[in-house]
Structures are given as C-alpha cells and as structure tokens.
Amino acid sequence: MSAAATEPGPPSASHAGVIGLVADPVLGRPASRRWWIAFLLAGLVTLGFLGCITWVLVAGIGLYGNNTTVVWGFPIANYVWWIGIGNAGTLISALLLLTRQPWRAAINRFAEAMTLFAASIAGLFPILHLGRPYRAYWLAPYPNSMELWPQWRSALVWDFAAIASYLIFSFLFWYLGLIPDLATLRDRARSRGARLAYGVLAFGWRGSARHWQRHDAVYRAMAALAVPLVVSVHSVVGLDFAASLMPGWQESIFPPYFVVGALFSGFAMVVTLAVILRWGLGLQALITDRHFDAMGKVILAAAWVMSLSYLTEWFMAWYGGDPAERGVLRFQFTGPYAPLYAAMLACNLLAPQLLWWRRLRTNLPVLLGVAVLVNVGMWLERILIIWNTLSHGYLPSMRRLFQPTLWDWLTLATSFGLFALLFLCFVRLLPAVAMHDVNKQRHEQGGAA
Amino acid sequence: MALQYSPYVTGQGITPDQPVPFSHEHHVGGLGLECRYCHGGVEVSRFAGLPPTETCMTCHSQLWTNAAMLAPVRRSLAEDRPIRWRRVNNLPDYVYFDHSVHVRNGVGCTSCHGPVDSMPLMRQAAPLTMGWCLGCHRDPAPHLRPESEIYAGHWTPPADQAARGAALIGHYGIRTAHLTDCSVCHR
Numbered sequence: 066m067s068a069a070a071t072e073p074g075p076p077s078a079s080h081a082g083v084i085g086l087v088a089d090p091v092l093g094r095p096a097s098r099r100w101w102i103a104f105l106l107a108g109l110v111t112l113g114f115l116g117c118i119t120w121v122l123v124a125g126i127g128l129y130g131n132n133t134t135v136v137w138g139f140p141i142a143n144y145v146w147w148i149g150i151g152n153a154g155t156l157i158s159a160l161l162l163l164t165r166q167p168w169r170a171a172i173n174r175f176a177e178a179m180t181l182f183a184a185s186i187a188g189l190f191p192i193l194h195l196g197r198p199y200r201a202y203w204l205a206p207y208p209n210s211m212e213l214w215p216q217w218r219s220a221l222v223w224d225f226a227a228i229a230s231y232l233i234f235s236f237l238f239w240y241l242g243l244i245p246d247l248a249t250l251r252d253r254a255r256s257r258g259a260r261l262a263y264g265v266l267a268f269g270w271r272g273s274a275r276h277w278q279r280h281d282a283v284y285r286a287m288a289a290l291a292v293p294l295v296v297s298v299h300s301v302v303g304l305d306f307a308a309s310l311m312p313g314w315q316e317s318i319f320p321p322y323f324v325v326g327a328l329f330s331g332f333a334m335v336v337t338l339a340v341i342l343r344w345g346l347g348l349q350a351l352i353t354d355r356h357f358d359a360m361g362k363v364i365l366a367a368a369w370v371m372s373l374s375y376l377t378e379w380f381m382a383w384y385g386g387d388p389a390e391r392g393v394l395r396f397q398f399t400g401p402y403a404p405l406y407a408a409m410l411a412c413n414l415l416a417p418q419l420l421w422w423r424r425l426r427t428n429l430p431v432l433l434g435v436a437v438l439v440n441v442g443m444w445l446e447r448i449l450i451i452w453n454t455l456s457h458g459y460l461p462s463m464r465r466l467f468q469p470t471l472w473d474w475l476t477l478a479t480s481f482g483l484f485a486l487l488f489l490c491f492v493r494l495l496p497a498v499a500m501h502d503v504n505k506q507r508h509e510q511g512g513a514a
Numbered sequence: 515m516a517l518q519y520s521p522y523v524t525g526q527g528i529t530p531d532q533p534v535p536f537s538h539e540h541h542v543g544g545l546g547l548e549c550r551y552c553h554g555g556v557e558v559s560r561f562a563g564l565p566p567t568e569t570c571m572t573c574h575s576q577l578w579t580n581a582a583m584l585a586p587v588r589r590s591l592a593e594d595r596p597i598r599w600r601r602v603n604n605l606p607d608y609v610y611f612d613h614s615v616h617v618r619n620g621v622g623c624t625s626c627h628g629p630v631d632s633m634p635l636m637r638q639a640a641p642l643t644m645g646w647c648l649g650c651h652r653d654p655a656p657h658l659r660p661e662s663e664i665y666a667g668h669w670t671p672p673a674d675q676a677a678r679g680a681a682l683i684g685h686y687g688i689r690t691a692h693l694t695d696c697s698v699c700h701r
Contacts, residue, residue, distance in 0.1 A: 210518045210523075210524070210643035
C-alpha cells in the first residue's frame with residue numbers, strides 16, 4: 066500500500082499485521098455485542114422487508130401509490146438507486162485495477178460485496194412492480210410450449226439481461242478475488258469446522274507461482290470485461306427511460322449520465338460503508354485518510370459531471386424548442402415537486418463542493434455527511450425523473466401527481482435491512498479487505514523504496 | 515424443459531370419465547353418423563356445441579330404451595336437466611378459438627381432434643399448447659383439405675399435398691401473413 070510510504074501507519078500494518086488485522090475479526094474473536102445488536106436489528110428490518118414483499122404478492126401492486134399516469138413509482142426509483150449503488154464496487158475493483166491505482170486494494174473487497182448485495186436487492190424491485198410477478202421468468206429467453214420469446218426491442222428485456230449478467234459477473238469476480246484470502250483463513254483457522262468450510266471455499270489454493278500467475282491473468286481479464294459491463298448495465302438502466310418517447314426522458318445524454326450518477330452514488334455509499342467498517346473492525350491502519358481523500362475527489366468530480374448533465378438537460382430542453390420538453394422543464398422548477406428538485410440540486414451539486422478542500426475530504430463527519438446527502442440526492446433524482454416526466458406528459462387531461470403510500474415507504478426503508486443483514490454476515494464470515502492484494506501493494510512499495 | 519410438453523401438463527391423451535360412456539367409435543365409425551349431426555354449430559359458431567339430450571333421444575327413445583348405460587340420458591329428459599359431460603378439449607378463456615373459421619377454411623376435424631371415429635371414449639388428441647397452434651398457423655398448407663374432406667373420419671394428406679395445400683390457401687382466401695398476429699386469438 067503506497068499510503069505506508071507517505072503516511073506513517075500504525076505498526077500493525079506489516080505483512081503479518083495486515084493478515085492479523087483482517088483475519089482475526091473473522092476467525093478469532095467472538096462477535097462483539099454491537100455486532101449482535103446490529104445483526105438483530107437488521108434481521109428484524111429484513112423480516113419487515115419480507116413482510117412487505119409477501120403482502121404485495123398477496124394483495125397486488127395496487128398497494129403502491131402508482132396511478133394510471135405515473136405508472137412507475139418507488140419500485141423503479143429504488144431499483145435504479147440500488148443498482149447505481151452497486152456500480153462503484155465494480156469500478157473500484159476493475160477500473161482502478163486497470164489504471165493501477167494502488168489505494169483501491171484496501172477497499173475493493175467490501176465495495177464488491179456492496180455491489181453484490183445492492184444489485185441483488187435492486188433485482189427484486191423490477192419483479193415486485195410487476196402485476197403478475199410469478200410470470201417474471203417470461204423475460205428469459207427459454208424454449209417453451211408457447212413458442213414465445215421476449216421482445217428484444219424493449220429496454221426492460223435488456224434490463225433483465227443486464228441485471229442477470231451483472232449479478233453473475235459480480236459474484237464471480239468477487240469470488241475469484243476471495244480465493245487466496247479464503248486459503249489464508251483456512252490456514253489460520255483453529256477449529257476443524259472453520260478449516261473445512263474455508264478449505265472447501267478456497268478450492269485447494271496453494272499459492273504456488275503458477276496459481277498466482279493464472280489468478281492475476283484471469284483477474285485482469287475479468288477486470289477488463291467488468292468496465293464495459295458496468296458501463297453498459299447502467300446505460301441500459303438509462304435506456305429504460307431514454308428509449309421511450311416521453312418529454313424529459315427521450316434524451317441521448319441519459320446512458321452516460323446514468324453511469325456517472327451511479328458512480329457518484331456508489332462512491333458515496335462506499336465512503337459511508339468505509340467509515341462504518343473502519344470503526345467497526347478497527348481498520349484505521351488500512352483504510353487511511355488517503356482513501357477518503359481519493360474517494361472524496363471522485364465524488365467531487367462526479368458531482369461536476371452531474372452538474373454538466375443537468376445544465377445540458379436544461380439547455381437542450383430550451384434550445385430544442387419542443388413545447389412538451391420546455392413544459393417539463395418549467396414543471397421541474399415551478400411544479401409541486403419543485404421543492405424536492407431544489408433539495409436534489411442542493412444534495413447533488415452544492416454539498417459535494419465542500420470536498421474541494423483536502424482538510425474537509427479527510428474530515429470524516431463532513432465526508433460522511435456529504436456522502437449521505439449525495440445518496441439522498443441521488444434517490445431524489447431517480448424518483449423525480451419518474452415523477453416530473455410522467456406527471457407532466459403530452460396530454461394535459463392525463464396529468465396527475467404521485468402520492469406515495471405507506472407501503473412505498475416501508476418497502477424502501479426495509480430494503481436497507483436486508484442490505485445491512487447481508488453486509489453484517491459478510492464482515493463476520495469473510496475478510497472485509499483483500500489481504501493478498503494489500504500485501505502485494507506493500508511488497509511492491511517496499512521493493513521500490 | 516420437457517415437463518411443459520408432457521401430458522401431465524398439456525392433458526394430451528387423457529380420457530376423462532363421463533356420466534354416460536359415449537362411444538364415438540360406435541356412433542361415427544360403426545353407424546356412420548357425420549360429425550355435424552350432433553355438433554351442429556361447428557360451421558356457424560365459435561363453439562361446435564355438445565348435443566342436447568333431445569338429440570340422443572331422436573334414436574334412443576326407440577332404441578335400447580331399457581339399457582342401464584343410458585339411464586342418465588333418460589333421467590335427463592325426464593327431469594329436464596342437461597347431462598353434465600366433462601370437457602375433454604379445454605382452452606383457457608383468454609384464447610378465443612373459433613371452430614367455424616377453421617372448418618370453413620379447410621381444416622378437418624381429425625387434424626386437431628385425432629381419429630375420433632376410432633375412440634371408444636373421447637380423449638384429447640392434441641397438446642393444445644400455443645406452440646402446437648402456431649405450428650399450423652405458420653405453415654397451414656400441409657393440413658388443408660378440400661371442402662369434401664373436412665368431416666372425413668380418416669384423412670391422410672395425398673402425395674402432392676404441398677401443391678394442393680398451396681392451391682387451397684388461394685381457394686379459401688387465407689391471409690397467411692396475419693395468422694400469427696396476437697389479436698387473432700388473444701382478443
């Protein structure tokens with residue numbers, strides 16, 4: 066880790082120290098009280114989430130506030146938001162690997178876990194918002210007795226393929242990175258059960274030169290695949306809107322704008338998790354100011370790309386001269402959702418401006434505050450993309466506002482419970498930091514110095 | 515993947531019990547009744563129709579009047595209550611199947627219902643899956659017959675069916691381009 070060269074880290078950040086620091090919470094100590102409290106709380110909220118899902122399956126999607134005009138509501142906004150959260154994990158592990166950013170090593174493992182969990186939760190919402198969710202498998206192209214296939218021209222079918230391949234790929238990429246660390250856990254485990262479990266999961270990794278050579282080659286190849294994948298997945302999410310004919314949606318800027326938006330909210334979530342994880346697992350030696358500094362810069366840069374996107378949207382709506390587009394633009398700024406729009410701009414554009422200063426980037430309360438605001442702002446952006454356009458379509462007689470119901474809010478709120486539950490299990494059972502990667506960076510740094 | 519094609523799912527080949535063990539083999543194969551004698555609506559209606567008790571009684575008021583097998587038929591007439599036959603070929607209600615359009619455009623009974631004249635008890639001869647319907651709607655020519663053959667108990671395509679079928683498409687004026695549109699069946 067290059068941070069060790071510039072910043073004096075605690076003595077525990079040595080080769081064996083890294084392994085002790087990361088592997089010990091998994092193997093050695095019993096779970097702390099605060100972990101159990103968090104686990105029980107997350108479990109309860111997850112039960113609530115399961116309840117929401119069950120009830121919507123039983124009672125139907127009329128539970129949600131969607132009406133005949135605003136036909137997409139919370140489920141799609143939640144879906145876009147959650148899948149956006151997932152974006153950063155893949156970018157951190159793949160893009161930063163390809164661009165040889167050594168600081169990624171300490172955060173990529175839990176960022177990838179975040180991707181996996183967020184994308185899994187995201188994948189639930191498109192199914193939940195179907196009127197007949199038990200027919201969701203009709204989206205898959207499989208030979209059937211109806212001789213019927215999905216409609217390939219629909220962006221929602223692309224979505225199905227995008228989410229499915231993204232989930233499978235994220236899992237494989239994450240697991241491939243885990244194998245050497247699972248072998249480390251296998252070798253350090255004292256109980257027979259743990260040795261057996263990690264031994265099975267580690268696939269007989271011996272750490273030979275041949276293993277490492279192939280592991281690195283596959284990992285790099287997958288990273289090179291991951292970047293176009295993650296860009297296309299979020300472009301497809303953007304195309305759900307941009308491939309339509311609605312004013313405010315039919316914009317060619319949407320695919321890159323959604324990718325950057327996803328990166329923006331994803332990095333904000335990584336910052337949030339990094340702060341919690343560093344405190345919870347005592348990883349101050351590994352997740353240093355340097356990481357928060359770098360992630361703050363990414364968030365700031367993404368905020369400016371988002372600003373440029375908003376400006377482009379506004380300018381093109383005016384410059385295009387289409388009355389419907391201009392109408393939606395006017396509705397954004399003066400309609401009933403205008404306060405939310407202003408709040409979104411404040412969260413996404415103004416709040417990240419604090420990150421111009423290094424002192425504030427490495428000030429965790431400030432950074433955490435900005436990260437949370439960015440995530441709130443990005444959720445507002447997703448719901449407002451739906452509300453503004455659908456509430457103010459072409460036909461004035463069809464214009465209606467959206468009133469979220471209790472179930473809308475409950476489903477959104479309780480989905481965090483499942484995320485927290487999965488994440489808590491992850492930090493208890495698997496190494497939250499890629500130990501082999503961190504040590505490799507340390508080694509290269511040491512060799513260079 | 516094969517389960518969805520199995521008779522367990524499609525109902526193909528299943529012979530349900532009936533209140534009266536009506537034999538098509540006897541009435542059609544043996545006695546030579548034509549299909550339309552009992553299923554009178556087949557040329558004009560979406561439903562081919564099941565004959566009412568009165569149709570049975572055109573003969574059985576005189577024939578086999580004491581047969582135990584026919585007791586439910588006599589009771590049905592006496593009590594003025596229809597016989598509760600069990601449907602053998604059943605489509606979901608979101609499929610609008612029309613018998614008349616098929617029998618008036620060259621599709622014979624046995625193409626879909628099998629050799630009914632040799633069935634002692636009625637069974638579902640075809641899987642009735644959408645893929646099975648589409649097979650013919652995509653390429654009807656191999657199955658088309660001239661008007662005189664529609665109600666034939668057994669029909670095997672002649673050697674030159676390819677040419678005949680193509681000619682029959684023109685003869686009946688079938689617009690093949692739209693046969694697989696969703697709105698043809700799912701209205």
